Amino acid sequence: MEKVRVEARNIELSYGATKVLRDISLTVEPGEFFALLGPSGSGKSTLLRLIAGFTRHQAGRLLVGGRDVTGIPPWKRNVGMVFQNYALWPHMTVERNVAFGLEERGLPRDEVRRKTEAALELVGLSGYGARRPNQLSGGQQQRVALARTLAIEPQVLLLDEPLSNLDAKLRVQMRHELLRLHKRLGITTIFVTHDQEEAMTICDRIAVMDQGVIQQVGTPVELFDHPANRFVAQFVGSVNLFEGEIQAGPTFVSPTLGQCALPSALLNAGKSRVHLAFRPHAVRFDEAPGAGNLELEGSIAGGEFLGEFMRYEVRVNQAIVTADQPHLRGTERLPEGTPVRLSIASRELRLIDA
Amino acid sequence: MIVAVALAIAAFIVAFLVVPVGSVVYTAFSGGTGAFTLGHFASFFQISLMRESFWNSLYVAGMSVVFASVIAIPLAYFTVRFRFRGALLIQTLGVLPLIMPPFVGAVAMQLLFGRSGSVNLLLNDWFGFAIPFMNGLNGVIFVESLHYFPFILLNLTVSLQNIDGAMEESAQNLGASGLRLFRRIVFPLAMPGYIAGASLVFVKVFDDLGTPLVLGQTNMLAPQAYLRITSVGIEDPIGYVISVIMVAFSVAALWMSARILKGRDYATLQRGGNSLQKRDLTHWQSVLAYAWIVALLLLVLSPHIGILLMSLSKVWSFSVLPEGFTLAHYQTVFTQSPHMIGNTLLYCGLAALIDVTIGTAIAYIILRTRLPGRQMLDWAASAALAIPGVVLAIGYLRTFRGVELPFSDAAFTSTWVALMVAYAVRRLPYALRSCIAALQQMHVSLEEAAENLGATKGRTIRRIVVPLMAGGILAGFVTSFITAAVELSATIMLSASASQAPMSYGIYLYMQSIAGRGPGAALGVIAVVIVGLGTYASHRLLQWRATHVAQQATNT
Numbered sequence: 001m002e003k004v005r006v007e008a009r010n011i012e013l014s015y016g017a018t019k020v021l022r023d024i025s026l027t028v029e030p031g032e033f034f035a036l037l038g039p040s041g042s043g044k045s046t047l048l049r050l051i052a053g054f055t056r057h058q059a060g061r062l063l064v065g066g067r068d069v070t071g072i073p074p075w076k077r078n079v080g081m082v083f084q085n086y087a088l089w090p091h092m093t094v095e096r097n098v099a100f101g102l103e104e105r106g107l108p109r110d111e112v113r114r115k116t117e118a119a120l121e122l123v124g125l126s127g128y129g130a131r132r133p134n135q136l137s138g139g140q141q142q143r144v145a146l147a148r149t150l151a152i153e154p155q156v157l158l159l160d161e162p163l164s165n166l167d168a169k170l171r172v173q174m175r176h177e178l179l180r181l182h183k184r185l186g187i188t189t190i191f192v193t194h195d196q197e198e199a200m201t202i203c204d205r206i207a208v209m210d211q212g213v214i215q216q217v218g219t220p221v222e223l224f225d226h227p228a229n230r231f232v233a234q235f236v237g238s239v240n241l242f243e244g245e246i247q248a249g250p251t252f253v254s255p256t257l258g259q260c261a262l263p264s265a266l267l268n269a270g271k272s273r274v275h276l277a278f279r280p281h282a283v284r285f286d287e288a289p290g291a292g293n294l295e296l297e298g299s300i301a302g303g304e305f306l307g308e309f310m311r312y313e314v315r316v317n318q319a320i321v322t323a324d325q326p327h328l329r330g331t332e333r334l335p336e337g338t339p340v341r342l343s344i345a346s347r348e349l350r351l352i353d354a
Numbered sequence: 355m356i357v358a359v360a361l362a363i364a365a366f367i368v369a370f371l372v373v374p375v376g377s378v379v380y381t382a383f384s385g386g387t388g389a390f391t392l393g394h395f396a397s398f399f400q401i402s403l404m405r406e407s408f409w410n411s412l413y414v415a416g417m418s419v420v421f422a423s424v425i426a427i428p429l430a431y432f433t434v435r436f437r438f439r440g441a442l443l444i445q446t447l448g449v450l451p452l453i454m455p456p457f458v459g460a461v462a463m464q465l466l467f468g469r470s471g472s473v474n475l476l477l478n479d480w481f482g483f484a485i486p487f488m489n490g491l492n493g494v495i496f497v498e499s500l501h502y503f504p505f506i507l508l509n510l511t512v513s514l515q516n517i518d519g520a521m522e523e524s525a526q527n528l529g530a531s532g533l534r535l536f537r538r539i540v541f542p543l544a545m546p547g548y549i550a551g552a553s554l555v556f557v558k559v560f561d562d563l564g565t566p567l568v569l570g571q572t573n574m575l576a577p578q579a580y581l582r583i584t585s586v587g588i589e590d591p592i593g594y595v596i597s598v599i600m601v602a603f604s605v606a607a608l609w610m611s612a613r614i615l616k617g618r619d620y621a622t623l624q625r626g627g628n629s630l631q632k633r634d635l636t637h638w639q640s641v642l643a644y645a646w647i648v649a650l651l652l653l654v655l656s657p658h659i660g661i662l663l664m665s666l667s668k669v670w671s672f673s674v675l676p677e678g679f680t681l682a683h684y685q686t687v688f689t690q691s692p693h694m695i696g697n698t699l700l701y702c703g704l705a706a707l708i709d710v711t712i713g714t715a716i717a718y719i720i721l722r723t724r725l726p727g728r729q730m731l732d733w734a735a736s737a738a739l740a741i742p743g744v745v746l747a748i749g750y751l752r753t754f755r756g757v758e759l760p761f762s763d764a765a766f767t768s769t770w771v772a773l774m775v776a777y778a779v780r781r782l783p784y785a786l787r788s789c790i791a792a793l794q795q796m797h798v799s800l801e802e803a804a805e806n807l808g809a810t811k812g813r814t815i816r817r818i819v820v821p822l823m824a825g826g827i828l829a830g831f832v833t834s835f836i837t838a839a840v841e842l843s844a845t846i847m848l849s850a851s852a853s854q855a856p857m858s859y860g861i862y863l864y865m866q867s868i869a870g871r872g873p874g875a876a877l878g879v880i881a882v883v884i885v886g887l888g889t890y891a892s893h894r895l896l897q898w899r900a901t902h903v904a905q906q907a908t909n910t
Contacts, residue, residue, distance in 0.1 A: 054523055054631075074526040075535075081527045087520035091542045100538075101528030145524075152528055 003030035004065035004155045004188055006051065011060035013046065013212075020046050021057065022212045028190060028205075033182050035191045035199035038209035039235070044192045047209070048158050051190065052081045065155060075104070080154030084161045086145035088133035094120070094144050095129030101152035119151035120144075122181070139170045150185070157189040163198060175202055196236050200224070208232050230352055233277050240283075240321050241352075242276045252276055256319035263292040263346035275352040280311065282348035283323035285340050292346040296321065300338045314340060355812070356723055359715050360731060366712070367734045370779050374749025375601070375741055381752065382594035394591040398599075403573060404592070408599065411575040414494050415560040419552050421499035425650065426506035426551070430544075431536075432647075434514040437632040438640055443647055448504045448511075451654055453885040455840035455858060456501040457564030458878040459657025461865055463497050464488050464569070465670060466660045472674040493569045498559045500654055505558070506551035513547025514540070519630050540630070546615050553611035557604045561742035564842035564858075568865055575600055579744050580847065588751055597745040604740040658882065664875035683872035687880070690873070691852075691860050695880060698839050698856040701770055705777035706834035709785035710827045717789040718819065722798070732786070739783040743843025746776055750848065773848040773856070777838040784837065785830035792826020793819070825896055832892035836885045857881045 006028040013021040021043045028034040036044035049055050050062065053074035061068055069077060088097055098119050102112040120126050123143035133141055142162065149157065162178070163171045179202045182189055193199050199206050200220035208215045208223065208231070216228040227233035233241060244254030250262045254276070278294075289295060298316035305311075309324045310333060323342060325331075334340070385391040398404050429448075433441050466472050467487040474484040487496050517540065525539045541548075563576040572581060575596050582593035635643060665683050667676030716731050738746075754766045766772050800822065804814040820827070842858050849859040857877055864874025 052523075052527055054526075073531060074523070075529045075531040077527075078529075079527070081524070083520040083524055085518065085520055087518065087524040089521060089525075089539060089543065091545070100525065100530070104525075104529035104534070148524075148528065 002065075002155075003186060005030050005063070006156055006188060006190065007061075007063040008047070009061040009063070011047075011050070011057045011062060013043075013050065013055065013057040020212050021050070024060070024212075024214055026207055026214060026217055028188060030188055031186045033179070033189045033191065033202060033204045035193060035203035035206040036209060037193055037196060037199040037206050037235070039194055041211075042209040043212040044194075044209045045160060048081070048160055048190060048192045051156070052079050052158055053077050078152065078154050079156045079158060080149035080152055081158040081160065082142075082145045082149050082162050084164060086133075086141045086165075088141055088144055088148075090133055092133075093129060094125070094131050094133065094136070097133065097144060098129075098148045098151050101148065105152065115151055119147040122150060123147045123177075138166055139174065142166065142174060146181070150181075155188070157187050159189065159191045161192055161194070163193070164195075171198075178202060200236070208235060210235070227277070227350070227352065230275055233275075233350070233352060238280050238322065240278050240280060242319060244274065244276060245272050246274060246351075247272075254319070256317060257296070257321075258317035258319075260294060260296060263294065263349070277350040277352050278344050278348050280322040280324040281309070282344050283314075283321065284343050284345075285323070285325060287341075287343045290343065290345070293343040294346065294349055296342040296344075298340055298342060300334045300336050300340060302336065303333055305333065314342060316342070356719060356725060360719055360725055360728070363712055363715060363731060364734070367731075367779075370750075370775050371738055371741070371746075372734065374746060374753045376749075377753045378594050378597045378745055378749045379601070382591065382598040394595045398592055398595040401592070404578065404596075407573050407575050407578045407596075410491060410571075410573055411560055412603075414491055414498070414566075414574065415556045417495045418498040418502065418559040419555050421495060422503035422506050422555050423548075423552065425499065425503040426510060427548075429647070429650070430507050430510040430514055432643060433511050434630055435633060436635050436643070438635050438643065443651060444507075447647070447651055447654055448507045449889060450658065451501045452504055453836065453840075453889055454501075454657055454661070454878075454882050455564065455842060455861075456497050456562065456657075457568040457842055457865075458661060458840075458861055458875075458881070459501065460493070460497045460565050460568045461871060462657050462660025462664055462875070463500075464493065465664065466656050467496065468493075475674050488569070491571060494566050494571050494574070497565050497569070497657070498562065500657070501565075502555045502558055505554045506548060509547040509551035509554075510544055511547075513544040515629055517543045517630055522630055549611045549614050553607045556607050557740070560603055560607075561600060561744070561843065563742075563744050563846065564862065567846075568862070576742065576744050576843065579748065580843075583748055583751070583847070588748075588755070593748060597742075597748055600742045601740060601745055604742060608740050661875045661878045661882070664871060665879045667872070683876040686873040687876045691877070693853065694855055694857045694860040694877070695884075697770065697854065698858070698881070698884075701774045701777060701856055702835045702838040705774050705781060705838050706785070706831045708775075708778040709782050709834040710789065710831045712782060713785040713789035713830055714820065714823065714827055716786055717793045717823075718815065721790065721793050722801075732790075735786050736783045738779050741780065743776070743780060743841060743845075744847065746780060747844040747847035750776060767848065768850040770850075770854045773845065773854075776844040776848055777841060778834075780841070780844065781834035781838050784833040788826050788830030788833060789823065792823040792829075795826075796822050828892055829896060832888055836888055839881065839885055 008024050008026050011021055011024040012019070024043075024047060036047060038044045046055060050057055051064070053069070053072060057070070062070055064077070064079065069079075088094075089100075092100070095116055099112050099116045102115055107115070116129070117126065120129060123146050125140060125143050125147065128136070128140065128144075133144065136144065142165075146162075159178070163174055166174060175198060178191075182202075191199070191203060200223075203220065205217060205219055206223055207217045210231050216223060216232045218226075223232060223236045227236060227239075230241065233239045242252075242254045242257045244252050244257065246262070247253055250264060251259055252262050253259050257276075287293075296316045298314040298321060300312055301315040301320060302313040303310055305327070307327070309326050310331070312323045312325060312334065314321045314323050321342060382394055383390055383392070385393060429444050433444050464471060468474070469484065469486070469489065471488070473487070478484050486492055521543060522535065522539060525535055530538060561576060563580055566572065566574045566577050567580070572578065579593050579596040579600070582590050582596065586593070663676055664670060666679045666681070668678035668680050670676035712735070716735055719725055719728050720732050750772055751767055754772065757766045758764065759766055759769060759771060796819070801814050801818055804818045805811070809817060839856070840858060842862060845856060845859045846862060849855040852860075852863070855863070857880070861874050861877045861881065864870035864877060
């Protein structure tokens with residue numbers, strides 16, 4: 001099947017006075033597994049529903065496979081959507097549910113049957129056709145919803161928080177399954193989620209959204225290593241973030257963290273008010289001073305044991321620095337008040353515009 | 355304590371529902387010596403009038419469901435689908451017919467839609483033809499559909515509102531739209547509500563005695579049962595056979611709807627989900643919609659308008675409008691029969707009080723105790739829904755022959771007490787549903803908190819449960835009260851004397867003669883006003899509660 005590109009160009013959408021989408025521009029490449037990631041109210045679901053045709057934008061263009069789909073009703077778009085609550089019709093059997101879209105397309109009966117069976121087999125539910133949706137587990141319902149959407153061979157697959165109603169173990173399992181299906185079918189897929197781990201583990205690229213605006217688009221590694229702004233830094237992974245000013249030296253002067261010498265390699269052009277950012281796992285305890293490292297003096301203020309690592313809170317002047325220390329069997333937890341010296345390698349430091 | 359209450363309730367239901375209905379069934383199947391026989395049924399079907407009545411009743415009930423559906427389905431769909439102010443009008447439409455007993459409207463409908471009624475006179479003048487709205491069984495179907503369509507409207511609307519919007523969107527996403535979408539997804543999902551409403555309409559119409567009687571259509575089952583028992587006598591087996599057939603059909607209709615609905619709780623709306631998306635009407639669409647709704651409103655209101663005109667008119671026949679207006683009929687009513695108004699308030703008030711008391715107790719026993727057989731109470735009390743008023747009344751007349759009230763010489767069935775008890779038994783299911791719903795919404799932790807702070811079970815019920823259930827109890831009281839106030843089937847048979855008769859019987863009596871129509875209509879208007887005020891007051895009170903008290907209780 002032909003893989004299509006989905007393109008949004010300067011899309012604006014508001015409900016009354018509330019702006020839901022502002023100047024959205026993005027391109028999802030053919031065959032890409034693409035995530036829209038953001039907190040609730042960020043506009044990610046609205047954007048997905050816009051692509052499916054359930055809402056209309058007031059300005060901008062929306063192209064699917066190079067064709068402007070504005071004004072095309074949902075039932076003529078051939079853009080398959082899997083709903084968050086699956087939306088399986090309780091008055092129909094699994095088979096009738098999956099056959100529905102094929103019947104609406106007026107396919108001959110034996111072809112409907114063949115494709116229905118193929119779709120159910122694709123998701124590993126052959127033999128479940130005669131059951132009713134309410135006789136299935138959550139994971140199975142999810143698969144039926146997927147089969148129902150895939151049966152119509154849509155140009156684009158839209159997934160609206162498809163894993164949010166599953167328990168933690170099943171979620172990971174379905175994640176792999178989605179990835180497997182995508183590899184096999186190669187269909188352009190757009191995945192809405194508020195869970196950064198979900199987005200990072202399965203998607204090729206991610207658009208981080210907040211308040212109706214796309215904050216950054218990139219691969220998971222790009223977003224994690226080079227967050228474009230404070231929101232992305234905080235939303236994707238954990239981060240230590242301190243506001244301050246760069247003065248001659250170069251010295252970073254923060255009202256909470258105090259003064260510290262910055263590795264000169266970090267100095268960026270001209271901006272004096274910045275955020276200094278580094279990930280908790282980049283913090284080392286009591287290492288020999290190395291050239292170009294950021295060095296801080298503090299004392300342990302608390303700690304959470306998370307299994308693979310210990311997440312310490314370290315008081316440095318008025319600031320709290322989060323520091324993850326890998327845990328190996330027998331490592332003792334440092335008691336509160338223990339003085340520690342923190343060092344962060346310069347390549348792990350990031351200056352983000354305030 | 356709980357056991358004693360449960361036993362008392364059971365005794366009440368057995369004495370005033372199970373035994374009387376049982377005796378009717380027993381009589382229908384027993385020969386002169388008491389042996390089992392089907393002979394009475396055989397002779398029933400040998401009488402051609404009976405066969406005709408049987409088919410007529412089925413036909414009228416079936417057609418009423420059809421017409422009520424034609425009115426109700428589009429209205430319900432409008433309410434949930436479109437964003438327009440007419441929704442309020444439709445809600446009003448859904449209540450107005452219910453506050454007026456159908457037999458009261460029937461006479462007015464004849465004046466408006468009959469062969470020489472206003473509408474046909476106009477049609478004849480303008481276009482030279484007439485429509486037989488009210489001829490024979492048509493009249494019964496017409497009046498009953500207009501009266502009972504709200505049952506379908508209300509149930510269907512709730513069902514439609516409970517459909518998750520994603521159900522529809524996913525169908526659109528897969529290529530369905532328009533009428534196909536409605537037929538394949540939306541309507542099937544709303545089916546439970548429709549079936550519940552339609553089966554109620556069927557049962558109600560099948561059982562109705564007043565409307566056919568007032569319209570002179572006695573070749574139906576309910577009127578035949580009534581005529582048999584009152585003219586041939588209490589021993590005539592045919593009356594009992596008819597009763598059994600009526601009960602059987604009611605039970606069958608309700609059983610079938612329960613069976614179809616089993617395992618089909620399609621209330622798919624989840625927490626945080628959205629209902630069906632509302633659309634805006636275009637200018638012309640809303641003009642059309644309003645025109646249609648207003649036309650329907652006029653039709654639905656025509657019994658009300660007709661009865662009001664009748665109550666104010668000097669002479670009204672063979673003319674589009676009355677020829678002169680007067681208040682004399684109201685004067686007649688207030689001088690001749692003010693006691694009937696008082697009687698209605700007394701009987702229905704007491705009956706409703708009994709209903710909510712028993713209803714609250716049963717609700718508590720089913721939902722909060724582990725009493726063995728507690729579900730039986732619910733079933734027994736709800737079974738009254740399937741018992742036509744005529745049948746219950748015949749059962750009373752037979753069972754309580756010669757039984758006297760304690761501390762008096764009066765026979766039970768010759769006093770208003772029998773009528774009041776019949777009201778209570780027949781309206782118990784309504785009050786019970788309302789009480790159960792109220793208690794279901796209440797989280798058990800509210801009671802546990804009271805017990806944790808030292809309140810006994812009894813005091814918890816009094817201080818926490820009943821106050822929090824008050825809204826539901828009140829709704830139950832009002833429903834019981836207003837439906838009892840417009841009841842005619844049992845009323846006709848159990849009203850012993852004019853001095854003890856309630857308004858519904860009074861209206862019926864007046865309507866028997868041409869001269870009495872004016873005062874009858876006046877009494878009808880008074881009944882509608884009382885019932886309407888009661889409905890409105892309880893609606894307001896429930897709304898007030900919903901915003902002030904209930905929220906805290908359910909949020910917990």
